[in-house]
Amino acid sequence: MREAHDVWQVRAAEAALMALLPDGALMERAAAGLAATCAGLLGRVHGSRVVLLVGSGDNGGDALIAGARLARRGARVDALLLAPQRAHAGGLAALRGAGGRILPADALGFPAAAHDLVAAADLVVDGIVGIGGRGGLRAPADDLARAAAQSRAVVVAVDLPSGVDADTGAVAAEAVRADVTVTFGTWKPGLLVDPGASYAGAVELVDIGLQPPAPVLRAPQHVDIAALLPTPARETDKYARGVLGLAAGSERYPGAAVLAAGSALRAGVGALRYLGPRAVADAVVSAHPEVMAGSGRVQAYAVGPGLDTGEEARGRFAAALDGGVPVLVDADALTLLAEAGPKALEGVPGALLTPHAGEAVRLLAGLGESPTRADVEAERLTWAVRLAAGYDATVLLKGSTTVVADPRGEVWVNPTGTPYLATAGSGDVLTGVAGALLAAGLTPAEAAVAGAYLHGLAGRIASDGDVPCAASDVSAALPAAWRAVREAGAPDEE
Template identity: 65%
Template sequence: MRHAHPVETVRAAEAALMARLPEGTLMQRAAAGLAATCARLLTRRRGRVYGSRVTVLAGSGDNGGDALYAGAALARRGARVTAVLLTPEKAHPGGLAALRAAGGRVTAEQEVGLAEFSRADLVLDGIVGIGGRGGLRPGAAPYARAGRSGIVVAVDLPSGVDADTGEVAGEALRADVTVCFGTYKPGLLIDPGAEYTGAVQLVDIGLELPEPEVTALQHADAAALLPLPGAESDKYRRGVVGVAAGSARYPGAALLAVAGALRGGAGAVRYVGTAAEEVVRRFPETLVTEGGPAGAGRVQAWVVGPGGGEGARQALTEALASDVPVLVDADGLTELGRLGPDALAGRTAPTLLTPHTGEAARLLAGAEGGAPPAAEDLAAARLATARRLAAAYRATVLLKGSTTVVADPGGAVRVNPTGTSWLATAGSGDVLAGLAGSLLATGLSPLDAASLGAYLHGLAAREAAGDPGAPVTALAVAGALPTAWRAVRGA
């Protein structure tokens, strides 16, 4: 599990550790790990560190100090290191002295700095640390636009990215590798900030941290959540998931939701809706019931809304009246936005909402009144949006997008690390809804079902798209889900 902590928590942990260590020890640990990573990158790129061109972009404070000390370590190994001081009067004195003592060059002339930046084999971005807010300042912004031929390594965080949220309020320096210290920062895992990080390397510097506010599953975590049948299992003990989806206009949504549900671990799928004939023809193992959720018989979870059309309001109302978990997607979310959070009041079973940002805007308008917020604004602040929705509806929220964020009403957040841009295809959300609903029916909590569903869905999409990637259909993603399960179990 990747653990991410906000800046305030990291600062407190650093202060507690520094109080017990000799002065400068923590910075030396960070710089040593940073220099080791840079040395590996240079060796991979050029065969050796000796003779490599390294440019250090050094801002004020400890972030610039980390970069300068790492530059000094590389200079001692024979690299030709030039430090460009963005704020010369605030440069870290110890780091600056160490670099000069190791034979490194120092300049405050930005024309020289830009020339060094463009021809360096490796650039250390120590402009702004985790305490920075907003985009790059005017003096540093040209580096975000300049051409480069070498690797850019961000020190703890790409400059211009908000460490706590991943928001990018202006220009930011895109990294090929980010070396973070002590713990991941939420902004490294969540778009748009995650688009700037490149590969992320974690350096342990000995921080003692509380339970994380934001986590991201890895294969071992996903494997531990997989619902696996035992020797005494039967289809009912494994759970039955009900799917209320599809309409005359969108019959395919029913097929895709059922396709995801059949591969989500539940023992059986019970379908209600207008596409029963098409569903049984394509998936004869599906149980079909006439009418809506109220008369469908016992299930352990409901999926309501994909392609629901004119029947979505009635299906949603009946499902929410049950005492089992309910996943609400697509047209169900539109209806829920019209009804507002009061529609969930008094429910004893949990609710999982799976909006994209357009649906999130309608849900927030239903909860807060007024016009819906702009979807692009919600996408730029994914973490805040997911938390805002979870708090407003007292439900777990899976916010879909380039980074899928899952937030529960208790404050826990999981960020999904899998997926591919090829998932931006019609029907992929229907498959995800069926998959996550099936996981709910096996007994997983909404947080676990949503985060595991997103994880498997992303892996399946990568498998379906192949390498280097090609267009996929939603049904192909559903078909690749067993491969995703096997990949997780095998790990």
């Protein structure tokens, strides 16, 4: 599990550690890790050209001290100071002592000369701001960030790409686009959640000895998901594995039911009961003969894909909420829920809501909040947490990064996925998978986390690196995703 901590937690953990260590020791550890990564990226350090972008805080200090280490190994290191009067004094002395050049960014006929230096560099170190950054980059840092993006140099961000909000991943204006981010002590939420995550490149975590408390955000890995996946026992039967009631599809949208059903079957339901109009039931059963049409005992319901919002759909939604079992609410059922408000979920033993940003806006309106879709996409953690608290339900907010929040405020971010999953029917597949896991007895949060993970992984497999895929292909790739996760979770063979 990757664990991320917010700025407040990082600062508290740093303070506790610094009290035990000699002055500057922590920054030396951070800079040593940073320099080692830079050296690895350069291959040959001697003779290489390194440019440091140095802001006014300790993030710039890290860059300067790492730069000194590289200079001692023969790199030509130029530090461009954005705020010469306030640059880290110890870092400046270290770099000077190692033979590096120190240049106020505006003293060279900026921006032309600074641009030339950045353009000719092999490696650019972004030490403009770290966890002390507020808002988007201001001039002239924004201009240097653009120059770094245009240069052929490898761009290494110190702690996090400057301009990315450490706690939310929001990018207010310009931010550095890093190839690699070297982060210290723990992950920051902004490195895991878009848009920030898409600026970070490959992230390397350097252990500096921090001992932070429980994380504010977790990103599961294969082994964590493997531990959640149900395995049928020898003496199991289909009821013990979990029966899912699927209220999906309508005469207008029969395909949603077919896709969700196929995906639930591949995600290990013991049995699937389809609830909906005759014509749709026929289509579902003819695509998946395993499916039972009609109501009966179930361990969970999944309701919403292609449901429609007319009278008949409302009846199916109400019946699912009345079933006394956990319910996954998606798509059209989210529209109905937004209309009815959180009280509609009272008495449901475990609800999982799976909105995209547009549906989240509707649900938030039901709570008296009025963010736009863009607001939700810019600060998805904040809004997912708010929805989970307001509806007293687990919320899986879909999008370029999918996040899961439970009503107690625990939050996860899904690390799998591909932009090719932005295709019609993709959400129906996710509903099938997460619904099956809910029926198998996973908690709503576990079902959401594991469902999103498998769905994202299946998407990657179906798009085979870089090939468009249909939602049916994603569904068909679920067994391969399951297998990959299972294999990673299996104990090593001797």
